[in-house]
Amino acid sequence: MANNYKSVFEIIGPIMIGPSSSHTAGAVAIGQAAHDLFADQPTEIRVDYYESFAETHLGHGTDYAIVSGVLGFAPDDPRVPDAVEIAQKQGMTIHFVENQGPSPVNHPNTAVVRVSNAKKTIEVTGVSIGGGTIEIRALKFNGYLVKPQGPLPIVLAIPKPNQTAASIVTQLEAMTTINHQETYTNSEALPLFEFDLDRRLQRRQLEQLRAATAQLIYI
Amino acid sequence: MYKSIAELVATAETQHQPISELIIQQEIESSQMSREVIWAMMAKNLEVMRAAVKRGAEGEGVHSTTGLTGGEAVKLRKYRAAGHTLSGDAMVEAIQNAIATNEVNAAMGVVCATPTAGSTGTLPGVLFILEKRLHLTEDQMVRFLFTASAFGMIVANNAMIAGAVGGCQAEVGSAAAMGAAAAVEVAGGTPEQSAEAFAIAMSNLLGLVCDPVAGLVELPCVKRNAIGATDALIAADMALAGCSNKIPADDVIGAMKSIGEEMPRSLRETGIGGLAGTPTGQAMKQRIFGDAFVTEDNPE
Known part of the structure; x- marks a missing residue:
């Protein structure tokens, strides 16, 4: 299903x-x-x-x-x-x-x-x-080609220097279930983490994530 | 999240809860919104449906910009007033309400997609005559929509609800089945009878293709909602009488999916085959779009 x-x-x-x-x-x-x-x-x-x-x-x-x-x-x-x-x-x-x-x-x-x-x-x-x-x-x-599994919501996080995916995972898992996760690098070898989530985030949760990362895109 | 209708019915029966209540609980849990907020959102959907039913049938009615559809809900209203309907006033009023809603949709008015815009008239067609016949309160009407959504979500996640993917059976067929199941609950039937009504209603429309003239949600979509609404009502009546579809609801959804997957592309919302491909359908398309439709790169 x-x-x-x-x-x-x-x-x-x-x-x-x-x-x-x-x-x-x-x-x-x-x-x-x-x-x-x-x-x-x-x-x-x-x-x-x-x-x-x-x-x-x-x-x-x-x-x-x-x-x-x-x-x-x-x-x-x-x-x-x-x-x-x-x-x-x-x-x-x-x-x-x-x-x-x-x-x-x-x-x-x-x-x-x-x-x-x-x-x-x-x-x-x-x-x-x-x-x-x-x-x-x-x-x-921005030099990335991200291929999500499809269903929304999708979070794309560009990490702060030396920030790992694990720290974002911990934050996200406190909010919802992560259905799929992938790491990409762009043409300049900068990383991006993609998370396909089980349900939509609340505004306050998004603000928390935004503050924790260099850039956050939420679709 | 309920994965099948069998699971939904079994849970309702063991917990002695109506299906509407189970799905409200699921929504509270998954959205983390309060019951009051969720309830108010569904009540808003009901309000939009009521407005469309009214708007399509009052005065001269509404007409689409292409002129292909419009004004027929008004004709039905006047026909009912003469008092000589063949299938009874309630049935013709259901047809009127379904057609009024889809005429508003075709005229680019505001509707609530249930589950899609193409099938938007089916549930209102059922609901607003039940309001009169069963003297439903607003709360019961909101519950009707929750029950319908519980069944619809299982169809959407296990099969499809888009005409382009599975034909009209996926849109009006799904809407009719949802409406039948919800009608049974609001009439006091059991969850098992809701599942039977669902199975009967969907079985009746299996194989229905999506063949809109000129690709527009007008012909035959508007009148297909009349068959959706009445199919829901007759299926609900059969289930309440104790009739069984014999093939259970989840199997019927599986059949709908496999039929949709085997359906040729020309009959899945491309405006190519079926009624769209008839000489009259093609002439309408040419009149409406002229050469613009065949232009490959249209910089407008």
Whole structure:
């Protein structure tokens, strides 16, 4: 049994602007992951669609949904349908690409979202598994290529000098269960610890972790 | 976390607790939020459902921007008022409520996805007629949603709830089964009868494909929710009468999963096969999207 759906509110909910939970609300969530990872004002957004997303993004409002997430809007924000125009007014260039081939991560609802500005580029590969719930299959940023198992929440911790994964594990285990853990190094040989968690963290727990590490990304 | 419906039913029976109570306890434990907060969140979902049911059927109703759907919940309301329905007023009101909700969804209005937006009308279709027939309190209606979510979570984690992955059986089929199980509990049936109702409702919709015209959540999605709601009601009635599906609920979920995995891609929310592929469906797609739809790199 997979354990993607952890809360009753992923089954009854989310409250959202129609028409599709996987292609609209889930797409907002994929954009939101890119927003959290980028954490800056973008100048360019490129979205690569595959399979069902490539065939039906226009009808489902997937375009404005993903851009809404990148802008940090919630799925029931009334600005969701106008997100593309809002982003363009802020000076962003936006490209949507319908790819003919199969999804690179073998899921019918796949979007690869690349967000950039003069300083940096990040890329998020997300899949929308139904009812507004998503998985993140790949994250590219700052010379790292992180490949999580999929289910959220995911914590990416860049340690302070000489800080070990073990010290973060101890802190996390006091908060929840770690389902999976992986260490990555980037092109400059700097380490990053990835933790796939069993449940969402509370704000106060996130603040504790943030204070303990050099940089913390929570998706 | 409950791994199967058998486990959920067995726990409810040994602990003499309704399934709604078990799932509330699980949510408290997993989210570390208080019972009051969780309850209020579910009550908010109920409020959104009620608003959509009302909005879709009042005045002239709502219409999608494509013109493919809208206004039919109003037609049903007027038809009911004439008093000559074939399947009885409650059944047609369930249909009206389901269609009203999905018309609001197609018109990009606010809905509560249950479990998905495409299947968003099925549970309200069931719930708001039970409110009248069984004189449900708000508390009982919130409990209905918790019971439905308990069953839905098991489907979502053991099979799938996305049309693109498993066809409409995974969306409206799951919603109907969830609604049937919750209807039984709120009507005073046993957890075992909830599981039977679930199994009957899902078995009835196995194999249902996801073939939306132009890839839009309109045709046939809106009316599929009418069959979802009524399927839930007839399954709940059968279970309360003591009928058994013979194939247990967990096996039915397994069947739904394997059917979904064998379903061709053209029938899983690609807007290619089934009704979407008919001459009329293709003409609608061309009218709505024109050439924009086939453009590979669309810089807009």
